[in-house]
Amino acid sequence: MARRYTIGSSLLGRSVKQLIARIENRVIERTLISRLKYALRHTGSLEAAQLHIAQMRGGYESGALETLPSFTPRGLITRGLAPPPRPDQSPNKIQRSAGNRPVVLYVAGGGFIMPPSRKQKNMVQRLAEAIDCEIMMVAHRLAPEHPFPAAPIDFAARYFGLLEQGHRPENIFLAADTAGASIVLGALQVLQQDGAELPAGIVLFSPWCDLSLSGWSYITRSMSSQSPFRMETAAFCARLYLQDEPVTSPLASPVFADQSGWPPILIHTSENDLHFDDAIRMTENGQKHGCNVRINYWDSPRHHLERLSSEAAKQSFSEVNAFISRNWRPAPA
Template identity: 75%
Template sequence: MSQTEFTANSDILSSLPGPRLALLEASDLARRYRIETSLLATGLERLLARVENRVIERILISRLKTALKQADHLEAAELHIAQMRGGYESGALETLPSFLPQRLSPRNAKYRESKEHSDTHRHASDNRPVILYVAGGGFIMPPSRKQKSMVQRFAEAVNCEVVLMQHRLAPEHPFPAAPMDLAARYMMLLDEGCRPENIFLAADTAGASIVLGALQMLQVEQRRLPAGIVLFSPWCDLSLSGWSYITRSVSSQSPFRMETAAFCARLYLQDEPVTSPLASPVFADQSGWPPILIHTSENDLHFDDAIRMAENGQKQGCDVRINYWDSPRHHLERLSSEAAAQSFGEVNSFINRHWRPGAA
């Protein structure tokens, strides 16, 4: 083997997630979690997850094909996306059944949606943490019933009020409409008396791109930044350049594939380059950012994004830490489980560590 071939092979090996993750773990920037169960329970869990992944994958690909057939007919496409959004939000078009807990109602929910009446003056006087949460929906879908149920469990676990953000959706409102909406909502909280030390931003999947895009906008405006950021299975690279996009797409490890991710990214970005730092934060300069906690699964389609965010943070002086599970499920917090409870417990510790209460 020539020296050139050896160097090329070494470069490929060093770009794979394993060695890079090992370096992050050695620096105490990444930590692996394992749920100890019997071999039978573990095997059954992985079998169920594989079946679930295949079902979700087939349903999503089928819906993608239907959407592409409507692409040349504006009225039909608009009707199709309106029906999809309505069914997604109501639960009629969930890929797999879920049941909304009976206790989850406007009367007793510990979260609220941003379109509801704001009570930020109370937050300012209470001097308690508020979490602005952006649910992932591929930039084109509103929060589903399952996501609202997850946000409710999250709010209960961290004992904070969670504001579930409503933002404009693509393709009618492409990038940068969504991060602009979040930045405006954050600045409204500041203008009404909330202290940035009391505000956390959180998101899952595509919501991570929106949150970190808004963060950069706030930084440009020289606004005081939030106390911290929490990301679940974050999608931070709309160019889909990580190894996990390839490996998880050709296996049964993830219910999502590069085709569906590319379709959503195209509708969202339209004429914007895929490497725009505001849309793909893996290409952003993280200098001056608040601490970021990332929770993900090693089987997740976006796993490489988490690794790159931590590597960039290490180089640019941003405290980015990864906790990852050996769970076979994408966005493991969306389902009630021991791993999800463990994840929320770590988030609670993160908030308590970085929340800085003081005089309002």
């Protein structure tokens, strides 16, 4: 049910990596707190607040506001649309390809209020190459203009659209990182309530599944500075997203959901992550409700360690590849 990975290297190498990661964490933490304080100073004027959030989103998506360097990947599908058919492909070949190859619907976390960053797009590109699957990054409406449940409804609609395009549920996998996990698992419950055929499996990286912030890791990681994120930033994003919705709503906080009938779930996280207890509770709840949930966690001090290329990220992607291979059921020849 759970497996712990240790970052292998010499004692000196491990110490250097730990130091670099903690410096990165402090830079991210200080930057986020600074931006949060700046945003709060604009809450008195709706026009100023709207301008500020538009500027933030533009800078976040373009990379201008990155706290760590990145680059723009090429060839990534970012709107949930299938690539256009080649001129030499017949409709029958296209249909067989859609029905017999795994496809991943991915939601990048942005605290429910930001679009995917360049670093997240880069990470998804590396994941697609590692698992040799088509990955579609699904856009959704953003809070606070479009609060809960707009995002999970958008994702559920994208899933239904994929079925209408000829993809079989047995070939579809859902994936997300951080806040995207709440959106994906909320959409899964919407699909289940509608009686839809559920996907073959779900992959979650550093999932944020408890918007009530009730896990012990929210306190310990914030106090010890082991994570680049703190309770105040999480609470700020949760408030903008939920607004009047209770924080314990299962559609928003899946740790409170009944996981009966859910497809297999693979969770990857770091034991120093702010959301570590969310991952543990999702795994325990899955066992309680008969859902096959496995958690792999690393001794890395990085939040969402797959964002940066490393041996740990390669291990993570390798486990994802094995998970998809185990749970993918191609159509009979």
